[in-house]
Amino acid sequence: MEDNQRETAGKSSDKQPPRRNQFWPILLVTLLGFLVLRSLWPAMSYEDVDYGFFLRQLEGQNIQTLEVNGATAIGTFKVPPEKPAEYNAEGERIVPKEDSGEPAKMGRKFFVQLPEGANDRIDLAAEEQPNLNLRYSNANPMQYLTLFLLFGVPIILLIVVWMMFRRTRDQIMGGGGFLSSFSRSTAKRYEPSDKQTTFADVAGLEGVKADLQEIVDFLKAPEKFQRLGGRIPKGVLLNGPPGTGKTLLARAVAGEAGVPFYSVNGSEFIQMFVGVGASRVRDLFQTAKEHAPAIIFVDEIDAVGRQRGAGLGGGHDEREQTLNQILSEMDGFSGVESVIVVAATNRPDVLDPALLRPGRFDRHVTVGRPTFKGRQEIFKVHTRDVPLDNDVDLNRLAAVTIGLTGADIRNLVNESALWAARNNRTRVFMADFDYARDKVLMGAKREEVLGQDEKKKTAYHEAGHTLAAWFLSGAQRVHKVTIIPRGRSLGSTQIIPSEDRVSSSEKDLQDQLVVLLAGRAAETIIYDVTTVGAENDLERATGMARRMITHWGMSPKLGPVSYKTSEEDPFLGREMHQTRQFSEHTQELIDNEVARILHEASDRAIELLREKTSQLELITQELLEREELSEVEIESLIGQSVHGPAGHFEGAKEPVPLVPAPADDEAVAEQAVSEEASVETSGENPVA
Structure with a gap:
């Protein structure tokens, strides 16, 4: 839809109101200010002469008019005189000349600053020169400037503001102004x-x-x-x-x-x-x-x-x-x-x-999360423009991405294509999809390197999760286990359901609690201590156990009663006026039942792992050696799980064992032969 032509919802017509000239008020104010300054300082258009030069011209009878105003005087010459000579740094006299070489002439109008007592000499010269037009003026230009600043400037500002307000009002009513977006829809x-x-x-x-x-x-x-x-x-x-x-x-x-x-x-x-x-x-x-x-x-x-x-x-x-x-x-x-x-x-x-x-x-x-069939169709839509290799099985990808939304699947396809391009391949292989899925579900690999002791504890922890999910029918099947730090975890066990499920029984939930606490149980059995690595497991297990009691009525003591509290209200402060629907004694019973369920799940996890000690050690040693095990490899180590053969999902085809994708198309045939040989002889996944 990016290429679609868009129109603003508020525009019902293509006609725009005529734009008015927005510059004439500024021009008017500028012109007015220039005229005022011109009238206040007429000397700006006059030649500025010194007092001595003025006296020589006065005594030489070359002044026609003279207006004296306090300490200043303006007038006109009968004949424009030559500009007075100037002197350089060495004291030599310099006469200003024009381009033609003639001495430079002054203008007819002049301006001069008068010292004290100059009026007397001017009066004497006027008595000797009857043709001199002399007059005195008492007007002070600063008075006009003061009046202009007190009254003229505020009046001009009010006029400008009124004009701007009128133009803005017309724009809001008619549309097209910068404030019109406030009242018009942005659809x-x-x-x-x-x-x-x-x-x-x-x-x-x-x-x-x-x-x-x-x-x-x-x-x-x-x-x-x-x-x-x-x-x-x-x-x-x-x-x-x-x-x-x-x-x-x-x-x-x-x-x-x-x-x-x-x-x-x-x-x-x-x-x-x-x-x-x-x-x-x-x-x-x-x-x-x-x-x-x-x-x-x-x-x-x-x-x-x-x-x-x-x-x-x-x-x-x-x-x-x-x-x-x-x-x-x-x-x-x-x-x-x-x-x-x-x-x-x-x-x-x-x-x-x-x-x-x-x-x-x-x-x-x-609009819920897609089902298996829906995920198949979504994969087909998002891979239409992606060149896929023959080993890519979209049915298997749809089976192992239960719970992912359409946006997640689109991101997974994009990540796999980027990873294939990063490795200079011309097609996207199944190994690229598996890499992208691990990155999306478990996070990107971290650069830090675990110490040997931490690595071993992490291996026992993840092996505990793996064994519990492997042998408990109510748990979900293990797809991959790794001790490579990814995202915010030091290790992870990738557990995915084998089919789309919308409901769970009490037995299934109890088995899932055992899986969550099995990592902590493995640490307790081997080291007789617990670490902080089980924080997320305990948080998830406690939340699930509390919902079993308060939401789903799975407690013999409390029975089929809902004890949901107002803590999940989306609006801050609403719980302040809501009363709890049960007593403090009931709250104590809820806490006791939650603790009982968790203790029972922990005891079951410890008992299960004590029975499977040899398998626990075997998976741990393989994890320490390879750092990552797939479902196929785990099956080759400890046998088939209670969920069925490895890689069999509802609606999925027989999975293709994962191998490193070839660097180019020419190596496909050779890689297929080596792939078949490696699977038959070792049964291991070279990718891991």
């Missing part, structure tokens, strides 16, 4: 193009696409639904985890509908001035109604649609006024029949109930 209008997104570009999510397809069909042929009295939903709310494709679905609706599609982010309504957001909402819906039928897409609507008056300190005036305007526009006194609002959020729990009711957002569509 973008998407027009059809050759590269637009459609439902064919959205893999999986068939149920979601069916709901949205109905919206598109109504906009194209409304009489089909109105014939039986049906009314199309006014709003569709897309909710789900981040990265599941909510915004992509909205862009696909824009590509399929063929009607004006306006896109805006919820945070764009919120400004520092109260009422601006409501004005933008009015402008957006007004523009959409003018081009109806139309679709309005509001991304991250939780930024503006949060519950009103929730949390500590009340509400936010600007957000609440904006929300009230949205509620009124969607289903107010004057309803909008042919404008459909599509919104997306990953926090539906914080939205205002009035926004979610029928008549506004009639349909709530959950």
Whole structure:
């Protein structure tokens, strides 16, 4: 959609108001100031002469007019005299000359500073020269300057400010000024193009696409639904985890509908001035109604649609006024029949109930994480432009990426392509996908090197996790274990489910607790001490055990009762006026039951690892030697797990053993032969 032509939602016409000349006030003020200065200092256009030169010209009867004003005088010569001579540093006399070589002449007008007593000599000269026009003036130029500064400058500033205010008001009312963006919507209008997104570009999510397809069909042929009295939903709310494709679905609706599609982010309504957001909402819906039928897409609507008056300190005036305007526009006194609002959020729990009711957002569509089939389709979409090798099995990739969203899969494909290009390969191999998946799920490798003692403790810790997950049926299967520092961990055991599951039994949860505590149990068995490396394991195990008691009723003492507290409320301060629904004694029983479940899981982990001591030592030694073991290698060491043969996932083909990808296409055949030989003889993964 980057190539789509966009229009601002507030522009209903291409005509722009005529622009006025913005420079004439400045020119007027500049001209006025120049005239004032010219009148205040007339000597600026006069020749400045010294008093001695002035007396020589006066006594020589070469002065025609003379006006004396205090200590200064201005006048005119009868005949322009030659400029007085100047002297250089050596005392030599220099006569100024023109280009023609003639002595330089002065102007007719002159200005002179008079010393004390000069008026008497001027009067004597005037008595001897009847043709001299002499007059005295008492006007002081500084008086005019003072009056100008006191009255003229403020009047000019008021005129300029008034003109600017008038121009700004006209721009806000007519549009086109720099302040007009405050009241106009910033929504973008998407027009059809050759590269637009459609439902064919959205893999999986068939149920979601069916709901949205109905919206598109109504906009194209409304009489089909109105014939039986049906009314199309006014709003569709897309909710789900981040990265599941909510915004992509909205862009696909824009590509399929063929009607004006306006896109805006919820945070764009919120400004520092109260009422601006409501004005933008009015402008957006007004523009959409003018081009109806139309679709309005509001991304991250939780930024503006949060519950009103929730949390500590009340509400936010600007957000609440904006929300009230949205509620009124969607289903107010004057309803909008042919404008459909599509919104997306990953926090539906914080939205205002009035926004979610029928008549506004009639349909709530959950965009969940993709299933196995959906992940297959997503891999096919994102690898369309990626040259893949023959060993790449998209079914296997879909099977080992349970829980990943569409954005995660896109990132995984991109990382694998970047890694292949970094190694100067012309195709992407399965080994590149495995490298990218490890980087996405476990983090990038760290440069630090563990000491031998820390490395050994980490190996025992990860071996404990591996054995517990290997032999407990309720746990999830092990895919890979490593003691290479990645991300924020010194080592990690990559455990993934063998199938998509939406529910778990109490036995499964108890086995998963054993897996979480098995790393600490291995350290206890070998060293009789515990380390800080089990911090994350204990945190996750405690959270799971507490949810088993308070949320899922898995305690014989407490029974099938929910003891959820208000700690998970999304609004700060709301729990201050909410009372706990159980007593202190019940809280003590909850703590005791959580501790009991965790102690039982820890005892089971220790008992299991004591029975599997030889396997524990074997996996630890192999980890110390290789630093990383795959599921196939673990199976060759300790036998098949309770989850079935290594690499067998629901819907996946027989996995291809991982080998280093060849550097170029010419080595493919030779590499295939060496690959088959290495697997048959050693059964080990050369990559590890």
